[in-house]
Each structure stands twice: as C-alpha cells, then as structure tokens.
Amino acid sequence: MMEQQAKPVRITERMDNNWKFQLGDMEGASAEDFSDTGWRTLNLPHDWSVEGEFAIDHPAGGDGAYLPAGIGWYRKRFSIPGDWKEHNVSVRFDGVYMNSEVWINGCCLGKRPNGYVSFHYDLTPYLHWDGRSNTMAVRVDNSEQPNSRWYTGSGIYRHVWLIRAGRARIDHWGVCVTTPDVSETLAMAKVTTRIINELGESQYARLRSEIADADGNTLASKQTGAFLAGDTHDMTLELQINNPKLWSDVNPYMYTLKSTLWVGDRLTDETATPFGFRSISFDADRGFIINGQRVKLNGVCLHHDGGCVGAAVPDRVWERRLRLLKEMGCNAIRMSHNPPSSELLDLCDRMGFFVMDEAFDEWTHSKAKSGSMAYGYYKYFDEWWERDLTSMLHRDRNHPSIILWSVGNEIPEQSQSVGPEILKKLIEVCRREDATRPVTLACDNISADINAAAESFFELLDVVGYNYVNRWRGRTETLYAEDRLQYPRMKIIGSEHSTVRSTRADYRLRQPLIADTRKDEAAPWRNPPYYSGMIRAERLWKFTRMHDYVAGDFMWTGIDHLGEARWPNKNSSSGVLDMCGFPKDGYYFYQSQWTAEPMIHPFPHWNWEGCEGEIIPVLCYTNCDTVELFVNGKSYGVKSCEFPLQGMTKRYGHYDKHFIHATTSDLHLTWDVPYEPGRLEFVGTRDGIEVCAAEIATTGKPVRIEAAADSDQISADGMDVAHVTVRLLDDQGKLVRTSDCPVIVTVEGAGLLIGADNGNPESHESFKSNIRSTYGGMCLAIVQSDSQSGSIIVRVEAAGMEAAQTIIQTKQE
Template sequence: MKRKQQINFFLLAMVLALLGCDQNHQLAESQNFDKDWKFMLGDDSLAFQPSYKDSNWRALNLPHDWSIEGEFSADAPATTEGGALPTGIGWYRKTFQLEKPETEKQFYIDFDGVFCNSEVWINGHHIGKRPFGYIGFRYELTPYLHFGEEANTLAVRVDNSAQPASRWYTGSGIYRHVWLVEKNPVHVAHWGIFVTTPEVSAELAKVKLDIQLENRKETNLSVVVKSTITDADGQAVAEAQNKLDLTVGLSTLTQNFELKTPALWSPENPNLYTISTEVLSSGKLVDLYETPLGVRFFEFTADQGFFLNGTQYKLHGVNQHHDLGALGAAVNTRAMERQLEILKDMGVNAIRMAHNPPAPELLKLCDKMGFLVIDESFDEWKKTKAKKGYHLYWDEWHKRDLEDMIRRDRNHPSIFVWSIGNEIPEQFDTTGVQITRELVDIVKALDTTRPVTAALTETDPEKNNLYKSGALDLLSFNYKHKEYLKFPDRYPGECMLASENMSALSTRGHYDMPSDSVRIWPPAYKAPFDGNSDFTASSYDNAIAYWGATHEDTWAVVKNNDFIPGMFIWSGFDYIGEPLPYPYPARSSYLGIIDLCGFPKDVYYMYQSEWSDKTVLHLFPHWNWTEGQIIDLWAYYNNADEVELFVNGVSQGRKSKEKDQFHVMWRVPFQPGSIKAISYKDGQQVLEQEIKTAGPAAKIELIADRSKINADGTDLSFITVKVTDKDGNMVPDAANLINFKVEGEGFVAGVDNGYQASVEPFKANYRKAFNGMCLLIVQSTEKAGTINVTASSDGLDTSSLLLTSN
C-alpha cells in the first residue's frame, strides 16, 4: 500500500493529537506503524531477506505479545517466575511503499519497546540490535529505502529464548508501538527538548527550555525557533523566539519564559500546559515539537518527609509491573487507564515503576490523571539475579539504556524520582560504590532537577555499599518497616523513602480463620511450606511472606511518623509470574491489592478508607458458611465514629477502631439469612451495607465498565461477570464454566477469573468463575456498529449485553 507523504500538516497534527499519540510522536511527519505486520513464531536465518516468502505467516497488528497467547505449562523455560508461559524466538515482517518526497527528507523507525534481544533489517540491511526490552530506540532508514513502486521490507527478529531472564513475566515480541518518522534535514533532535522550572511559586514560575537542533544539510543555515506555552484551554500564555545560525550537526538553544500565577500540577489537580516549538527556515515551518509542562515544586526533608508545592504531602503509593493481566505485556492505553482509574479510586497518588522503564503512554496517563512516579531503570547490574538476565549485557549497554530512559522521560511532570536499581546485590559488595557513582553521574549529566535513589534491602549503613558511595540523594528501603524507626539515628540528616512494602498474600474471596492469627508463608527462606491445598491465601490481612508484613502494621508506622514520606505497596495489582509461596500450577502473584482481573480484594477498602476522601463502609466476608461455624466479620470504615453489626436483625453491638487499628471485628456463629453493618457519626447513621446468604447459582450478571467504546481497533470494554442466585445475590463459591459469544464489531481480547492457580488460557471464549466472578475483555474492530455479548452456562439463565462502538 502506498503511503502518501504530502499531507496537510496541521490536519494530521490535529488527528494525531486526537488519537492520543505520545508527545514524541504527534508531529505531522510521524506515522503510527502498528498495522499490517506478518509474524512467525520460530527462527529462520533467511527471514530478513526482502525476497523471503512470508505468505503463510500470520497477519496481525502491533503491539503484540506472543507469550500471552500460549498455553500454561510446568515445562515453560521461564518457570512460574515468568508465569509458566512460552517464550522463544519470533520474527516480524512489514512490507510498505513510500512516495518519493519532493524535498530532501530523513526517515527513521522508532520502536517504543521490544522484548527482547531485537535485531532489525530494512531491505536486507542490518541496522541495529538492542538487548534491553524496556526502552525505546530509533534507527535511521534513509540510506536503504526504496521510493515509488518498489516495496520496502522491514524485518525484526526477537529472541526471548534465553531463560530465566527475569523474576516476573516479561512477555515476548514487539509489545509496544512502532512509528515511521519523516524529518526535514533541519529538525529538533531525537528527545532533544528538555523543560525545567528553575523557580516556582504560587505567584510566578520561571520556565527554561533547552533545545537541541540537528542540521543534516551540508551547509550552515539560519533558522527561527519559536516556542509557545498554551494552557489547558489552548490559550497562549507565554512565548519566546530566537534567530539562530546552525552549523552542520548539532546545535543548542535555551529559551526562557515566565508564567504568572501558574496553575500548579499535583495528583489532586494535574494541571498541564503544552509547549509547541516551531522551527522555521526561510519562513517555512520545517519542524514542530510538542512538550508537556507541569509546573510543580517539591522537596524531601529529613524530619518532615515530603513537601509538594509547599505543603507536607504523604505518598500513598503502589508498585506496578508492566503486564496488563489477560492482555499480557502488549501495550493498550485503555487497559492502562483502567488500572490507574482503579488505583485512583483507592486513593493512590504515586506509582513506582517496577523494575524498568514503562511504556510512554503510561507516563502520559500519569501526567494527565495525576500520579507521582518513580521511574526505575534496572533490576540487575553486573551481578546475577536471573541466570540469563541483564547482567549479560551490562558492560556494553547500561550507559546507553540509562541515558535513553532519562532523555525519553525527563519532560513528564509526573516523574519526581529516578531510581537506578532495585535490590541490587552490589549493595553487599564494594563494587557497588563505583557503579552507583557512575550511574548517578549519568543521570545528573542529563537531569539535575530530581533526586536519584536505589531501592535497598540492607538497612545497616555500615554494610550498604550503595549508601557508602555518597552519591544517592534519597535512601529507599524495601520492607523491614520496624527498622524505619531507627532511620533518623542511623542516617542523621538523610532523607528516606519506603519504596517497597508488605508482600502480604491474598486471594480474592478466600478467608482463613481465625483472622487475628497471622500466617507467614513460608516461615523462612527455603523453609518447608505446607499451604492451602487449593493454592489460596487469606483475604483477611493475615497472610504474609517471611520478608514482609501486614498492611495494617506497616501503614501504622508510616502514618504516624512524619519523617517517612509515605510508602509504596508491593503491589497494586497481582501480576503474572512470581506466585510465591506456591509452585506451579500457581502462575501469578498473590501480593496485589487488586487481583489480575482488576477486581479489588478486601484490603483495597482499608486503603480507600485511609487514603481517599470517599466515605467507606466495607463489611466482609460473604455470608455462606456451615451452620454454627464461627465466622470473623471485619468492617473497614471512615468518616464515622463506630459501626454496628446485625445478624438476622439482631444487634451484635457497636465497635470503634482502636489506635493503629484500621478495622473492627466481630466473631459470631453462622446463621443463614443476612448480616448488616451500619456506621454512625455523632449518633447519626452514615452508611449501611447488607450481605445475604446466597442460594443456588441461577443467573449470570454482566456489568460493562463502558458500554460505548471507540471503533479504533484497540479500545476495550471490561465486563465483570457474576454468578448469582435467583434474587441477584452473588454466589461466593460459584465455579461455573461460562461460555462467551461476541458478535458484531468486536471480539474477545481476553478472559480471566483472578485465581492465581488457574491455568485456563487467557485467549479463549470461555472461563470458569472463581469465587463467583470472572472477567471478559471485549475489543473493538475498526468499524462502527454494535457488539452483542452473550454469556451462557449449563444450568444458568443466559445473559446478554449490548455495546456500541463509535
């Protein structure tokens, strides 16, 4: 297919902005290059050749993760650390035509992320290799392209066969977006603009824009560079213009602005400006580059914690791996947005990207929706953590990979901390001193506006070599929350961050009693472990990994000590891989506040009651037990003084939370019927919640998070599927097999049920319910219309849902 290059500049810029393209890819010369690829799982050394016959290969669009499409297996080379899904080698090919441009142009191909060990060819010419799977990269295509009728062939080999390469599920393939970029010879260099705010107050913000320009012509020439800052309403609020004589190669320019009474950026008010930089040569526009601007100021202090925009601010954070549950690692903006919406509703205001650079779209969402971000580079340095991990590439690639992360991400206002590593073994080795200093120097050469940290496990200052380097601006600690109390004495004058906390185990809808007895699974490193035969963990806050702690114990320490700026829970969502403490068939983690489907576990509401401004009353567990069985009933609440429990209408008394306790509990015998909780403030009722004993499974309930989606081929509707009795009460132990039919302008993108030991495929049109629920993900086609969703199961009433794709 020919791709016409002479397109109205401003029309395309507008269209790309509406499509939500990343700020580095919304220029008129940039085309999304995700469509019409061919894929082969397996290896063929001749597949790079343009004449290679790929007619039998699978046609698909990117982003793509081939591992998530596979079957679970105990023999998968990545084992359960990587989710027990296949890896291997795959090839991608794309054939395309280009019209010859009327003026001199340079052409580039941008990959936002390929996992991993990618090699790229254009028309048979090898143009590059990149081992690291988490960072974007660019290659120039210009010398090798054909124009007119002769086709071009882009070939990419992806090798994820060396395992184990990670401690979690990575996915395999070109799992982020690809862009074809066309540039005039004079343009802003790749990732060539850096915006900072040297001075900020409520009255005035000074803005500095450092611009790197590239002149690919053979002679010097004069250009005009004009930059305009616009607010959220599109109104111009500041402008700068410079005339510059460009030599051949790279040149730099600095522009300065002032914003009066700036709209400050924060998680609560994520106010964004846009800086549009125009490059004009002989009066003609030759490049346009847009940069996000969030005006904010912050500091960490040794005694009072963290301040944002002059106000003391507690960080309510979570850690996030990059997989999207049943969708795997393949980037989908709506799936990421949904995760952030669920976290926002819980009261989360900060995210640590564990343990690698995230997709550009995720950072853009954090800017827009309001999340502070720790951007982390590596889980591994020179010393081995995974046998086939990043240490194999460290010497050759770490400097380039870290520089690219900083240059790519440094304009995001959401990012407030750089992290150069996680639980690095070099903290116990003197080599950690030199490497830490080197990495911090790399970061500081590109950005001095944010502190640099590394997540540490060693809390003794005499034993930690990363601390001894003297290079870290901020000391981050993982776990050992009681050791935090010793920090001011051990590290006088230093600032700290609780970067990873809890590792509390739970399975949605499962409860082990007594609830006030904490289970440590396993009890110690490599100690024998005899857990539940059904591979579950309790959803009371009473099961933890041996290195971890309960949610309530940890939050009490962080909440009550100002010098601790906040904490980052491990983890926000369950993720594929690392199903500790269980072996296969467990295939995903137990450590999330939210299960793999996006269904909140009970402790979600504890945090919502502490971290959000929502009025909360959450009573659990369900009310289907054995007659006479003693049941522990918990209630999380806020904005109230006390909670009263009723069993079949009979009061069990009112209770109030004690200091450093974040729930109330009753221990009562089960009687079929109902339980009800009522919260009171100043004697007046605030909220009420009732749970009834469910009868036999009779119906299927379908609840779509969005009934109207976009007909763009990527948008999603997440449909919660509940098995209920005839009266609509969810059956808490229902495990019915649900079959799905999707007709019209949509298809099944994935299914799941949140059970960590379910080995049913994610790419299927069926799923067993787990504890009464499962999830169907429907994806749109590129044609507008209706999408009819039907769910059926033997012995249950069939249920249908109508979606609209516009």
Template sequence: MNLPLIKRISLVLLLFVSAASIAQTRNTASFNSNWKFYLGNATDPQSATFNDASWRSLDLPHDWSIELPFDSTSPTGTGGGALRGGLGWYRKTFTVPATTKGKKVFVDFDGVYMNSEVFINGHSLGVRPNGFISFRYDLTPYLHYGNEKNIIAVKVDNSKQPNSRWYSGSGIYRNVWLTTVSDVFVDHWGTHITTPQVDDQSAKVVLTTTVNNAKAENGIVLVKTSLYDATSKIVGTSSNNIAVPQKGTTNTTQQFLIAKPNLWSVDRPYLYKAVTQILENGKVIDEYTTTFGVRYFNFDIDKGFFLNGKHLKIRGVCDHHDLGCLGAAVNTRALERQLQILKDMGCNAIRTSHNPPAPELLDLCDKMGFVVMDEAFDMWKKEKNPYDYHLYWDEWHKKDLTDQVMRDRNHPSVFIWSVGNEIIEQWDKDGDTLGAGILRELVSIVKSLDDSRPTVTANNEPNSYNALLKTNATDLIGYNYHHNDWDSAIIKWYRKPFIVTESVSALQTRGHYDMPSDSIRRWPQQWDKPLTDANADLTCSAYENCATPWGSTHEETLKVFEKLDHVSGMFIWTGFDYIGEPTPYPWPARSSYFGIVDLAGFPKDSYYLYQSVWTDKPVLHILPHWNWKPGQTIDMWAYYNNADEVELFVNGKSLGVKKKTGDDLHVMWRTTFVPGTLKAVSRRNGKVVLTKEVRTAGAPAKITLQVDRKAINAGDDLSFVTVRIEDKDGNLVPDASNDVQFKLSGGGSFAGVDNGCQTSMESFKADHRKAFNGLCLAVVKAAKAGKVTLTATSPGLSSATVNIDVK
C-alpha cells in the same frame, strides 16, 4: 480586524499555506498495522525477497507468550509465569511517497522484549538487548520511494531463559511509530523543560532544544516556541536565531515567565504545552510539541514530602508491566482502568518496578495526577538470573539509562529516578568498590541529563554493611520492607530524606478466608525455605493474616507508615496481581498473590482498608461473605471511616457496637454462622452514615453482566465486562465456579478473559472462562464502528446479554 476584502483573502490563503507547510514538515504516524509474524527461526527472513505469505497477519502491540499454554517445563519457570519465550520474527511491507525524498524517516520502537535486531530492506540497523527501553533507527539511507516496496524485519530473541524474575512477555509488545521530518529538525527527545523558580504568582520556565542538521552544509535557523495553557491560550513566546553545523546538533535555551501559573498536583494535574517551530528563510520546516507541568516540590528530612508548598504523603504502589489477560502488550485503556481503580482507592503514586515503563503510562500519570518513581534497573553487573541484563551491562547501561532519562524527563508526574532495585552489589565486602563505583556513575549520568529530581536505590538489606547506602551517593534513602526500622533510618544514613521504595508483600486470594483471622501466617517461614503448612488448594487468606517473612501485612505496615512524619512515602508490593512470582506456592500457581487488586482487576478486601485510610469518601466494607457451614465460627470484619462506630446485625439481632481504638484499622465480631442477612450500620454522632448488607446466597441461577463503558472507540479501545454468578435473588454466589461461554456478534473480538485465580490453567485468549469465587471477566474490542453484542451462557444458568456501542 477591519481589512479590505482582497487583503483578508490573501491573509486566509497565507494562513492556509503556512498550516499546510507545517503539517508536511513532521509526521509521526502509528506503524502498528499489517505486520506478519512467525514464531521460530527461518532462513534469511530479513531479505526483501523472502516469502512471508504463510506467516500470521497481526497488528501491534503483540505479546506472543500470553497466547501460549502454561507449561510446568517452561525454562522461564513459575517466576516468569510458566509461559515460554522463544524466538520470533516480524515483517512489514510499506511504501514511502516520492515526495518524502530529501526528508529524514525514522522508526521508533517504544519497547521490544528482548534482544531485538531491526532490518530495513536487508540492512541491519542495529541490536538492542534491553527489552524495556525505547529506541530509534534512521531508515533514510536504505529506503525506496514511490511505488517500490520496503521491507522492515525485526528479530526478537527471548529464547535464553530465565532472563527475568517476573513475566516479561515476548515480542514487539509496545507501540511502533514512523516519524518523517525535514533535514533540519528537533532531535529525538530533543527538548528539556525545567521550572526552576515557581510560586503562586509566577513560574520561570526554561526550555532547552536540541536541533539536528542532517544537511551537508551549515545553516542558520529561527527557533520559535509558544507556551499554551490548557485552554490553548498563549502564555509565553520566545525566538532564537541559531547556527546549525552540518551533520551535527546544537542546543538553544529559551526562558519564559508564566504569570499566576496553574500548578500541577495529584488533585489537579494541570498541563501546559510548548510548541517549538524551526523556521528557515521564514518557512516553518519543523514543529515539535512538548507537554509539561508547572510544580515545585521538596523532600524534608524530618517532615516528609511537600508538593507546591503543601505536605503530601506519597501513597503509592509498585506494579509490573503486564496487564493480566492482555499480557505485556500495552493498551492505553487497560492502563487507564488500572489507574482509575488505584485512584479510587486513594493511591497517588506509582513505582515502575523495575524498569522503564511504557510511555503511555507516564502520559496517563501526567493527566490523572500520580507521582512516579521512574526505575531503570533490576540488576547491575551481578546477575539474578543466568541470562538477565547483567550480560549486557558493560556495553549498554549508559546508553539505556541516558535514553530513559531523556525520554521521560519532561513528564511532570516523574518525581524520582531510581537507578536500581535490590541490587546484588549491596553485599559487596569491604574493599570491593564495584557497587559504589557503579552507583556514583549512574547518579552522575542522571544528574548530567536532569538535576531537577532526586535519585534513589531500593535497598532490601539496609544494614550497616550495605555498600550502596554507605556510598552516600543518592539524594534519598530508600528501604524495601524493614518497617520496624523506619523510625531510625534518617539517623542511620547521613540524615537524608527517607522513602519506602517497597513495602508490605502481603499474600491474598480474593474471596478466600482462613480463620481465626487474628492468627498471622508468614509464608514461607523463611525466604529461602519451602512452604511446609500450605493450603491444599494453593490459596492465601484475604483477611489481614498472611504475609511473606520479609514483608508484613497491610495493617502492620500502615500503622507505622501513617504515624512517622519523616517517611515521605511508600510503594506497596503490589497494586495489582501480576503474572509470575507466585509466592508462596510453586507450580501449578503461576501468578502473584501480592496485589491489592487481583489479576482481573477485581479488588480484594484490603482495597477497602486503604480506601478507609487514604480517602475522605465514606467507606463501610464488611467481610467475609455470609455462606458458611451452620454452626461454624466466623470472624466478621468491618473497614470504615467518617464514623465513630459500627453495629453488626444478623437477621435483625445486634451483635454489638464496635469502635476503633488506638491504631486499630478495623473492628471484628466473632460469631456463629446462621443463614440469613448480615447488616452493618456505621454512625457518626449518633447519625447513620452508611448501611451495608450481605445475604446468604443460594444456588447459582443466573449470569449478570456489568460493563465498565457501554461505548468505546473502534481500534484498540476496550470494554471490560464483569461477569457475576448470582442466585435467583441477585446475590453473588461467593464460591461459584461455573464455566461461562462468551459469544460476540456485530464484529467484536475478545482481547482476553480472566478470573483472577492464581492457579487457573485456562487460556487468557479463549472464548470462555470459569468463574472464580463468583466472578470472571471478558475484555471486548472492535475493529469497526457499529454495535457489538456480548452474550454469556452457562449450563443451568439464565444467560445475559449486553450491547456495546462502537464509535
């Protein structure tokens, strides 16, 4: 640009002024800090004059239930994790600059569990029963400006129990935002992006924007949108002049053509962004960014799922929303860690069982490459628990489903809308059209907001009388379990594409093994009968030999899943253990046994089974450990891939070569235990692929700390520290249960501690934890930059120290 100096200066000043005006038009800021909290009720705590000086100070997100002791008398029951709910209040004092007057100010809640009511300066803004949904309130009419203080108060009533079949958490457990906009702005969740025509050469992108005019007069604005690729290069622009009615909204649609688009996939999750500006009289008054991906997909009735024209088996897991020792309080790093663990296993899909997820989960799935089944409801009008969502169904289901779809429809990771899980209305008798009518309504709501993705319900009784499947209202046929019926599903139900919405329900305790390994236990023997032949220590075997009667083992399921082409995908119950639903045991079990990964994030042996089937990375995993009674008969298993055979040695003596045949997914040796070294060698074409050794461990002698990240950011970022109890030679002691005391210096704090044991009654918020089968976990965070030092000690063991840099 060869301009005279004065023109260049003027141009720079113009750009600066424009940038400044844009920055002032829309501001979305975290509203999480400096809240006051009280567990219990109080007299008029919503009042601006209420004295909350004695209340606890904290930052959000916050789950108060996870801080409470496990309690066998809790009305949540063990299904809810034996952690109490209750009623709590939150208050926050804040000011709004005088320059904000004339603008709109909203408070956005990503999720509050449950029955929330929000007040601003004593005025009730509304109630929201659903504990999983995101919602917004307009604060503008009630705000004070300048130095005058504002009081926002939130009542959270989770006292009526049971209201959930799993651990829900309690409180403002997701993020809160304060959004300030001009009086003409892009509405809440006000953009909708679709890519109706995509191939390798070009992609048609359609963007519909809803513009809100809060002013008392009509107006005309310019809506300008630019599309940017991942390098911030503009790949498309469009501008529309539109009339905006007073105190109302209007929609405008823009179309773009991206040449040679980078397609979003699970292996290369490429993201674009659309930046939409609203200009009035040439001035930018709002700017709104929408992240999106370009991809196309289809479900073939006979051949399964295709993404961007290529066949892709959807290999997914179901997960509840708790994050182990963090409880239900959402944390982006904790979610990212879970997804990283699952990705490394070969998982490429997530089912948000059985509710709208935290927005951060979908953001991460967009960035990391996961297909998502976004689920809305666990029940409709008929109850599963006395105080669950059925009480609010008539008044709220349309609003809640609408908000979910509008919030989530721009995420490229979202591929399927599930409108119900194991709905009681499945069993409607002939002539009872309740369930059929509800299903048609729900599908209609979804399609009116987004017709680019298929709908499904998750059916656990796909028999000929199933009222929902008979309706033929959804795009996909979804089965929960019933793996022996998958081959006939598309013939039975209208020849529609088929997906397994839930599968497996195997039961495992990390590091525990019941022999013989080829004797399968169905615990309990029937779903409605008590368990009669349980292990006294409330464990389940980590071999592939323990599962629920309605489910199957991992191997039983995989053998069917991998060979049926028309099964487009499946979602395993579950990726991670979760708090609540401690099947098959009653109290004092308080968390699930279903996970491929335990509550602390430590993989169980089945993790390596999936890794050997679902990935191309070389795998050789041998189980169990090698600490047994002399002379005891032990079944040794190996999961492997990229090899023809595995040979096992004990103290240098070969126990023979084993090869998988037919649909085998592991090989086994039955041998007699002698202390020493167990070595497995996998070979391909006679060449060694991998070698793995397991040694008999001696007495616990030392602590070793392994940090997932030695540098974290100040604030909500986390470092997950694995604590290993080892013998003097560095072997993990597989039955160690030493109590480890943690100490932090340098300003850090503990977000939680855990060990993955389903029956531990220790607090997740303590500064110590007993190891379970040799392992436990400490989760560290820090409020300010510097260096944090974690020291772990235990009587009789050598201590360990690790440093974490906080940026």
C-alpha cells in the same frame, strides 16, 4: 521575508497494522531471502507468549508464568509518499522484548538487548522512494530462559511509529522543559532544544517556543536563533506566564509547549510537548514537598503486564486500573522494575499520580530466576547501561508526574565494594541529563543480618529507598527509627513493602496462626489467614502516617502480576487488585486509611453451609468512628477504632471532635460470630450520626448471569477496549461468591475478544479462549474494537442459567 507555513512538516504515524509474524527462527537465512507466505497477519502491539498454553515444563518457569518464550520474526511492507523524499524518515519502537534486530530493505539498522527501553533508527538512507515497496524485518530473541524474575512477554509489545521531519529538525526526545521557578503568581519554563542539522551547510535557524493552556490558548511565546554550523546544536530560552495552574496529584493541570523550527523562510520541523508547572523536593524532616506543601506518598508498585492481555496492554486497560487505584486513595506509582510505556506515563500526568521511574533490576550480577542465574540483563549491563539509562531519561524527563529516578532494585552490589563506583556513574548520568529530580535506589539489605548494604553505597543517594524495612529483628517494630537517629539528614522513602496479601474469594477458617519456619521459611507471608494478614501492613502504615520524615510507601503490589509464582500458581497474589482489576479485601483497607468519604467493607462471604454454630471471624475496614453489627436483626455490639488518636487542644480536657472509646488499636474491626444463615448488616457512624451502611448475606444457587461493560461506547480505532464483568447471581440478584462454573463468551459485530480471566492464580485456562470459569462468582472479558463503526454484541452463557447480553457501540473519532 514572510514565513510560509503550509502542511505540517513533522508527521508521526502509528505503524502498527498489517505485520506478518512467524514464531520460530529462520535459520541460515538473512532478513530478506526467505518467504513470508503463510505467515500470520496481525496488528501491533503483540505479545506471543500470552497466546500460549500454561505448562510446568516451559523454560521460563514460574517467574515467567509458565508461558512459552522463544524467537519470533515480524515483517512489514510499506511505501513512502513521494513528497517525503526531501525529508528525514525514522522509525521508533516503544518496546520490544528482547534482543531485537531490525532491518530495512536488507540493511541492518541495529540491535537492542534491553526489552523495555524505547529506541529509534534513521531509515532515510535505505528507503525505496517513488512508490516502491519497503520491507522492514524485526527478529526478537527471547529464547534464553529464564531471564527475568517476572513475566516479560515476547515480541513487539508496544507501539511502532513512523516519523517524518525536516533535514534540519528537533532531535528525538530533544525538547527538555524544566520549571525552575514556580509560584501561584508566576512560573518560568526553561526550554532546551537539541537541533539536528543535515542540510550540509551552515544556515541561520530560528526556534520559536510557545506555551498553550489546556484550551489551546497561547500564553507566552519567545524566539531564539543560531547558525547551524555542526551536526547538533542546543538552543535554550525561558518563558514566563502569570497565575499558573500548578500540577499536583489533586489538580493535574497540563500545558503544551509548541516548538517550531525555521531555516530561512522555510518551516522545517514542529513538535508539541505536554508538561506541567510544579516544584518538587524531598526534605529530611518533612518528607515529600509538592508546590510548597507536604504530601504523603500513598503508593503502590506496578509491573508492566495487563493480566490476560499480557505485555501488550491497551491504554484503556491501564486507565481503568489507575482509576481504581485512585478511588482507593493511591497517589503514587513505582514503575517496577523497568521503564513503562509512554502511554502509562501520560495517564499518570493526566490523572495525577506521582511516579518513581525505574531503570534496572540487575547491574553486573545475576539474580536467581526459577532456580537459574544464567541469563538476564546483567549480561548486557556493562555495554548498554549508559545508552539505556539515557534513553529512559530523555524520553521521560518532561512528565510532571515523575518525581524520582530509580537506578536499581535490590541490587546485589549494594553490599559489595564495586557498588559505590557503579552507583556514582549512574547518578552522574541522571544529573547530566536531568538535574531537577533526585535519584534513589530500592535497597533491600539496609541493616540486614547478611549482606548488609554498605553505608558508602546508600549515602550516595539523594533519597534512600527501603525495601521491607520491617523484615529484620527488632525493626519489625522500630522500622526506620534507628536509622533516623544514626543518619538524621537522610531522606527516606519506603520503596517496597508488603500489602495485605490475599487471594480474592479465598477464605480459610482453619489456617494456622503459627507457621513452622523451620520447615518452610516462606510460610509466614505466603498464605496468611484472612483475619490476621493485615496486621503488619497496619503497623507499617501507622508509622509512615505519623512520621513526616518518611516520605511515603510503595506497597508490593497494586495489582497482581503474571510470574513470580510456583506451580500450580501462575501469578503473584501480592496485589490489592487481582489480575482482572477486581478489588480484594486489602484494597478497602487502604481506602479506609487514604480516603475521607465514609465507607465500610465487610468480609468474608456468608455462605458457610455445614458450619452452623461454628465461630466465623467477621471483619470490616472502615473510616467511620463506630460500626454496629446486626446478625438477622440482632445486635452483636458496637466496635470502634480511631487513628490517629486525637489529643487535647486549646485547654485541658478539650477535644475538637467527639471523644471515641476505641475497642481496638488495630485499623480494622472484628467480631466472632456463630454461623447461622441470613443477613449481616453493618451500620457506621461519625460524630454520633449514621453515615453509611453495608451488608453481606447468605445467597442461593446461581440462576442467571449478569454482564456489565464499563463503557457502552468506545472508539472504532482498532485499539480501544471495554471491560465486561461477568457475575453469577441468585434469584434475589445477589452475587454468589461460592459457586463457580464455566461460561462461554461470544463476541459479534465490530469487535473481538482479546482476553478473559477470573483472578484465580491456579487457573490454567488459556487467556485467549472464549470459555472461562468464574472464580468467586466472577470473571472478566476484554473486548477490543475493530476499525468500523457499529455495534459489538457480547453474549455470556452457562449451563442451567439465564444468559446475559450487553451491547457496546463503536464510533469513529
């Protein structure tokens, strides 16, 4: 009988718009017997915490960014089309923080304590059909505080999806694609598909799988069949293509697996699964291997918040942030310390980032949070860990970007007798659900003086993750070398280490070089002077770069994140990008080491009124051979650095490149310059040829505002955003980094202001206010489209300055 394919069977729709929201609990009421009249109407994703005011007495404390938490209710009314009645209908929540309970038409669908995992419920038995209204209610309880060591957000902060499929259908996350055999001439995809049968009788089903390239051309197709005798059935087949384009960080080529399920002559389901052909491995001697080539993992750790938008992060915000990290030379992301959004993983697939996907920050023991250990995931671990871990593995296993599963971060059990037993169970689940990737854990107590990790614990790991290997005693210099001798077959990765820590625009001349740790044990790394804070990061990078057995490092962190702070700070300043996504000086250190395009980044600013004649340390990061500094036209000398130092080749005394007489063994250059107002010019050479230049100069007072959007056209879908960078300029058009003032941001037309920030960790201005002080002469406004085509007019004003305006067009796709 001929196959009859008509309209699509599977329909996946965003269920984000027109929810009712109420902050506070509805005590003594069920999900259905209270009125939502007067509730706020909003669109998801939504984070109610970021809408609040900063206050030192909020229960979440500094780890929760001094923002409110509490309990919130969401309700949505919707109707189901009549032609859906013979299908299965389900709902998927991509992320709800935390302790969610979901009802449909008064029937409880379930609870989920974990605030990061995606989950789904079958709605079919409870729905009203024939055009009648259905009511979905969601209770979110984030009232037990503090429950996290960083800002979590509160609410339904990721997308919600309504899904229609056949009664015989492909299971949620039921397609698993692996690429066991990959070469430049031939690649095989092994596809396992889990089928759900709700037809009530045994029927013969046929599953067709097709591989399409990025242009939609079908390259391979195969079909298999089976009788659907039970509730679930797994079907496996293999497909081959010739001359594949292999996925990597430099060529992130994606294919699509199209799956169609037929029962008799009736199409009952269809899915599309993006994937990539690539082979990965970790080697005890060579580190990380992708498609047969050794690649150093130049990584950063990221938390899930997006700064001024909180936990409800639009895709374009992540895209901009990842683009900036890519331009720095970063090729790897550690998702610390919980599963990220699917959209973020999709971006990593498309943009070429290797990913460590991490499940838990706590197992059975609590960690201190703002001085408390009462609340946290440890309360739910014993009951929920396997379901939560399995959900992460099923959802994420087809992303080619993911190269490691991490089952924990700095777990106290690493030094306890129960640790190996728990770890074994976690690893068994990872291998049961996806045996193609190694399992790691971020250990912070390997060779610690106290609570050292047990050898029986870390020897279970496929790849051993080291957090802060340079923390204890002589390991500040020897790093991994001692363990390399003792455990020569251990596979090693730096899962977390400090970056060049700083706050953008904060340059302190009289910061002491010696910190009295007897008074404040945290002092050595919290506020390093701008002219010495990079030394430890440089030493770590030198070792990592020169020792192949170290697969790479994930620096803490790529971007400043909310929480993990102490008043008056509201956010951590550990990133190389601030919360606005503005690069700090440390960003350019990694760019100088991880990229090849000639660059020079000088700092600090050159506005030191009242310091005439005082010695100012002037530094630059560069990948040039030499840099000469000119102050108001006078040379202050040529400085040079070289890493790695080149050795002789071919014969004695022969060098492939010009020999460089380095003036420092550091990875930055520095001059001590008596301050005089004016202009500093930096001229860089390679092989004796001038290749780039940079300057810093004394500026005047700010007289006008510049407002520049990163895109002049965005989608009119109610989700897309543009980032508007605001800068204070003097009469020469130069950024004034030492003069700040409040600015007023007005948005008119087909969009709205969803957040504003300046990167200052001590700023307590509301992220939702349209009045924002600049910091270091800059601030950021994030503007989101509505659902209409048209123009968004963004106007920025400040007292005594020429205003600025930029126009962003919105367009229906």
